């Protein structure tokens with residue numbers, strides 16, 4: 001496995017990437033100059049940003065076109081990495097474009113979260129996608145005027161008609177896989193009649209749902225998407241951007257190719273479910289070129305397999321349902337597969353880019369194991385996250401001979417340990433400053449590190465056994481105290497002076513094990529949120545079952561822990577490796593907000609998903 005690399009490093013350039021079908025297509029187009037004749041023609045999509053008639057300096061143009069109807073998830077992260085990543089590698093640009101053709105469901109809260117997510121993933125859309133100084137991403141609603149003109153042109157050329165069949169009739173007459181469709185009685189309307197009726201739709205003279213504009217293609221086509229698809233519908237709804245200007249809205253399948261064409265997109269990369277839409281995409285490009293509304297070369301659509309991740313749901317609708325029903329604390333709950341959730345959980349942009357690279361781009365659907373994602377995170381954090389000790393299930397250990405050995409019960413001594421192991425420091429780099437923490441008469445240890453009657457093979461504390469307090473002294477266990485219920489309240493041991501780590505006597509006594517601990521003198525109480533998988537089943541929404549039934553009731557456990565001072569001083573969002581436990585992050589929102597530091601478990605040290 002290679003180690004993770006920072007953004008803009010050689011691994012982000014095309015030379016170092018594994019080839020895939022998209023790279024092959026792009027490389028061929030660049031080599032053959034497929035898009036060299038593109039000129040910025042002052043169409044609605046580019047007028048603001050580009051001089052008229054100038055050749056397009058970008059070798060390729062891709063786009064990432066989310067619908068702003070929810071927060072982005074890990075599947076979108078794959079798509080962002082593909083689209084922005086390819087543009088970056090091949091000297092092109094990638095447009096962040098809001099597909100805001102659906103007026104009811106969209107919201108500026110989502111728009112802002114999407115902008116943040118793209119930036120956080122390491123793709124500066126303002127640099128990679130826009131001309132300098134342009135303030136906003138692209139949005140489909142900017143092209144509503146052009147789309148309307150395109151619709152009228154189709155009508156004028158005999159390629160579209162206003163259908164006023166009832167919704168039921170339209171559905172029945174579409175046919176199905178085994179049965180060709182039946183022409184609508186409105187299909188033979190004249191151009192003049194269609195134009196007049198379409199203008200009435202636009203003018204608000206028809207009720208919502210009373211009519212649709214349809215492309216006139218082929219009601220017998222084996223591809224149902226070519227059986228006169230609807231391209232405009234009547235919908236009286238206030239749009240978050242265009243307000244009440246329109247009461248008709250273009251359908252996504254009609255709008256999307258036009259958006260691509262106006263923005264001079266070269267490679268329109270989408271997920272496989274759009275494969276059957278490609279013939280319509282091409283049909284529309286050809287018709288609009290014939291009408292003279294668009295100029296060749298047209299963008300081309302390419303499909304790749306969407307990300308399916310085990311134990312994870314990637315449907316905005318279902319994620320919204322979990323938020324709305326209070327199954328999670330919000331879109332940014334650290335158990336959510338949203339980009340804001342992953343970020344709060346402690347995932348890094350580097351780990352998500354590494355993940356996107358590693359899973360690659362393919363043409364066939366498959367499931368990726370969640371452990372692949374976690375593995376990428378471990379790989380990224382291994383050499384970055386400072387180490388520290390935390391005790392998650394504390395019991396007090398008392399070193400009963402402390403005053404005898406060091407002169408007083410209140411005596412403490414500094415211990416030092418490296419913040420990163422030697423192996424994590426790249427050649428020529430200065431290691432970070434050592435961690436310093438205090439050992440004294442009392443320290444916190446894990447409850448599971450003491451057994452009065454040790455099971456077979458147990459090497460930690462039991463009466464008579466000798467272990468090292470990691471980075472401190474070797475101690476010999478003498479026993480424990482219990483409360484009335486028999487629960488251990490204190491573990492007792494004797495310190496062996498002269499055995500401290502890093503001193504000449506360190507090896508004078510052989511310890512059976514080294515255990516993690518935090519000093520009572522300088523340990524800080526912390527809230528630690530132990531997250532586990534949100535769903536107990538690998539395919540929570542497979543086969544149409546109710547995904548809420550698969551929620552893991554133990555996906556969050558909160559404990560009060562003790563952490564060493566270097567951890568207590570963390571900045572929000574700072575990641576650590578808690579020795580023996582795994583990776584933790586200081587919660588972005590709550591860490592400095594209350595009385596105690598707050599840490600989230602990101603992942604354990606080893607893969608636990610295979611079990």
Ligand code: ATP
Pocket residue numbers: 064065066067068074075076078079269270271305306307308314315316317
């Ligand atoms: P959802 O089904 O979760 O609502 P969507 O496809 O409707 O997602 P869009 O906002 O339309 O969401 O998606 C923007 C882009 O992200 C599209 O190009 C889409 O193909 C891509 N995308 C969405 N989900 C995935 C996924 N699981 N894997 C890869 N790409 C995805």
Ligand code: MG
Pocket residue numbers: 067
């Ligand atoms: Mg969609």
